[in-house]
Amino acid sequence: MLVQAHIARAGMLVVTLPDVFDVRQIVEISRTLNPALEVVLCTNSGDEAALLASEGIGTVFMSETELARGMTEHVLGRMAKPVAASH
Template sequence: MDHDISLITTIAAAFGLALILGFVAERLKIPALVGYLVAGVAIGPASPGFVADIHTASQLSEIGVMLLMFGVGLHFSLDDLLAVRRIVVPGAVVQMAETARTLNPAIEIVLRTHSEADSRLLRSEGIGTVFYGEEELAKGMTGHVLERFTPHAAAQ
């Protein structure tokens, strides 16, 4: 009877190498996570020697990312997030805008900020049209809509 043991060998190699390199990283006074990452690279297709089954390893890595996100969610603290909101909120806005642009390059991004500092930061990133305050937003959006949907006189 023919058996496919790629799942078992992939898991055994990944856990074994992660265990060894995790211990080595801890002995070098760096986080064990670094050892785990090096283990993943070592059994991947970009390195010589044993190469895990790519399809199986890819599926297992997706499960690993889900478990990692679950672990981060368990340690999530709203107080910690509020302490770094000046950095996190503009960074999150930039990341969402860039993701939207990647998925649809023709998308137009319009943002309204609550502080002049946030407005300067987002304008320097060049992610879209940025307005500060309600009055500037109203004037800017009106001009934007009129410019976008009014037929140009040059088309006569």
């Protein structure tokens, strides 16, 4: 999988797997092939997010938090649009 993704030449790796063990293993192999690789991780658990962030293996996002942020931005963006005047 990592060879097919050309990880040795990649600028960034995005991992959204639910198993922290698998995430660590993929990041470790990827960094062996490409030490300068930027890593972005997504997790479903606050505890896992804190653990991965404390290990410093990449930028960590928590799915529920990001979903809430995205929905909030969408709603606020839609509410900020001027309403067409009806004449």
